[in-house]
Amino acid sequence: MVSLWGSNKNDDEQQHEEDGHDQRATTSQDQPSRPSEDTNERTRLLPRHENGVGYLSPDDPAVSPYNLWSVRALRFFEVFFLMITCLWWVLLFISIFVSPPSMHSRGSGFFDVAYTTLTIGNIVTALLFFASPSTAMSILQMAISVLLLIDMIIILAVPRIRVEEGWIGVASVVWAALIGGYNVVTNRTVKWGKAEEEERLTGRQETRRTLREWCAVLTATVLMVIFVAITVLLTAVLVLRSRDATLSAPGKRYLVDGDKYAVHLACVGNQTFNADGKPNPTVLLEGGYMPVEYSFEDWMYDAYTNGTVDRYCYWDRPGLGWSDNAPSPHSAGMSADAISEALAIAGEDGPWILVSAGIGSIYSRVFSARHPRDIKGMMFIDGLHEDLLYKIAGAGRGFVLWGRGIISPLGLDRLAGALFKGRTKEDRVYGRSAYQGGKFLKNKLQENLVADSFTKNEVVSARNIQDPNVPLVVVTSGVHLKKDKDWERKQEDLTKVTENLLAWDIVKGAPSEEVWRSPEGAKLLEKRLGELYKGS
Template structure:
């Protein structure tokens, strides 16, 4: 038998398993030639084209596929894309921090009329895409590219919707448009990056190992699996946000009474509507107009309906109502925003609309704080005050608790997903009215942002404003206080503070406790009847002495 080196094997070698150890002419074994000797030796007719025994390591000039030197990072294009991804992540993180801060304190020029949660969510999604791209940079896969491409298409649809629909474009402003457009571009960048890394990996494997590696290690398969699962979660998030945008687009077409009026240097607009015609009394002076200030929900949610019934019954000639910033059709105001700032926004909106008063202020819950501040700032133009289960300034700590603030912020962050709103619209038949000012209004990002703003400054700015208002409140203004029987019996502190509110003026007409009424007194028949009766008494100014009733 002819050995690798051109010599014959002996029978003993064949018996030993065909050993091909080279031997000299005397039959003595000798060491195989070195690689240099092997390359310099002249070939003979007995040499094989491909040796049967493995040659010395890397004799063909190629590296082992597992060698660390076999890497797509050898290409400057791949390294540049990685550095670019890191730079984009740093830019996105800085923008993310700025948007997070703007939820609590609006920097100049960065305020949006919407909640501010959408642009924050898009930026968070962008950072997530970049982190996935960087962490799994060296493990490109078709699944990664396909899922990232789907995400890019969904985000592009969101961009088109926000830009094309006037109301959403106005609410999101340039920060929202920039955030969703940036997310779309980053998704496309990640697709290109993954494709370039896959190309670079193949090029380097062919150059350094002689062929492209078709196998993956367990670690690489796990990397591909985790990256794909994360991208599927991102796609679901983007689809839910798109569904929420579709609902917002539909809700923006809901007609409203009245108009939106720009306030605070045209930074945002508030909704104001007036029903009825201004009338004059025998002295030629204008009769009072009732000014409705809602509690913890938009005015249109039941409260305004009661005022409309009073107008239809002829109890009042005219009434106006508005939505505080962030409620119903009103935009969100810049942060921070206090009750006094709401009162100033109302004053400006009334002046722009040409409404002069005099006013009978009817308010409930937290809205009573706003009305009291408004009354103190328009002393000569207030004809009466009716407080319905009002919130006392000493109880503002209840809405200012850190736990409540954190929960509101958390709900705001996930509000763009619209889980409750989307499923409510699909399975529970929730309408546009429900979402804008009805029973589902609390699920919207604007509403949550308004509640969060009230929480942040309740114990500081708002409390100082209402305490100051109490000291300058006109003592001659007729006053009616109507309290919830359920709230009074359940909470002794609430009962004491209701009594204290009956002395904010010296002209108390009545303090009524409606036994079976909840905090929203007007939701019971007895509550509505009593409210209309007391309102008529203020209008007619029949009572000049204090009278305390309990019903």
């Protein structure tokens, strides 16, 4: 009995133990095993391994610097900075065409866009190759940061550049320099985190790179070399601009339009008076495509020295010569208001004889209509007719001007001209290389944007209210007439702007829109100017 009971008891206990073992086995299969240590920021991204604790393969996806919260935080801020920079870039891009309140740059605004574009490229490159840090990237990022700090010093140290770029340009270059420094720190941190995670998870720091990693490093290095080259060009152009800023203007600069920008105005000669004690007229020059100082003033100076006229004044439209760029959009009427305000500040009351060339005739006609009592004569030299403004307003021309403006901060043509062609600061400010500058291109882009809308409406209105008794002289290039018959018809129509036409002269061998460059043209212009001056 005892043995049987004991035997049965042992059997029952054995069965109970087996059932308990099966239950524990089932429980262990149904429920995941608890980790031996608390989960933290280094381990929570790691997958569970059935083989127990041990080193991972270097190719295991778990071996990543992203295991560190510090690396993830740096990448988050990199994305955040990219969003901010893109928003800033869009705002700067829009301000080229329409200037938001307090966002006007007295310079071209293209430098601000260039620095911001460089910053975007820098951030995108850092994000694309975030997990593949390299020493080359750190060195190149550091070089960019140093060059941008030099740019910032130049902008702040040179008063003329500081005024042109304003707080927008300073903020753009400072932000670019800070992002460059941040990327240096990020690259080094990721490199440290990668080494630490490899040593912790694989037992050693991986010194090899896969083909994919080598391709990533090579691509990132090439991109960074390009960014360094761009930064070097930006710095070189700033050096040129600082040299150009030492060229003093022959006249004075006057703040206009609520002190938003300054225009350059210069006068030659002293005011004289007639027998009745009234002031003799002063000739007011309005340049064409190029600044008025570029050869257009030469024949006028000869007329002054020859005694044909006693006094003349000239100015640079916004963006040309020594004048700042105006806010966008900017029309001929706005320019007429700007010169009117500058003349008033300078104490110049007229009366005036308006002499203009090319598109400058559009500006002179608007000015004449707004000062009907002060105009004693007008001379158009290959003047542009309002019906031909559509050629200035062409979409293709506007796109080319915008594209040239965007790359103008690199100064490829200006640097080559200075290094290999001996171009001087006079050439770059108002001479034969002036068309390469960002301010000049911004001026032409502004003309393009409103030529067939605001400007055309203003000049048509000016024609309707023009004083019909103002003496008028029209001088036309014969070369231009041969090239364009429509131009001849429009020149003939310009002779009807007033009812007091003194002469319409066609100079056969004179260059198109530069009649004064031929000896015959220069003599004729001086003769007709003398007739206007004496007749007034």
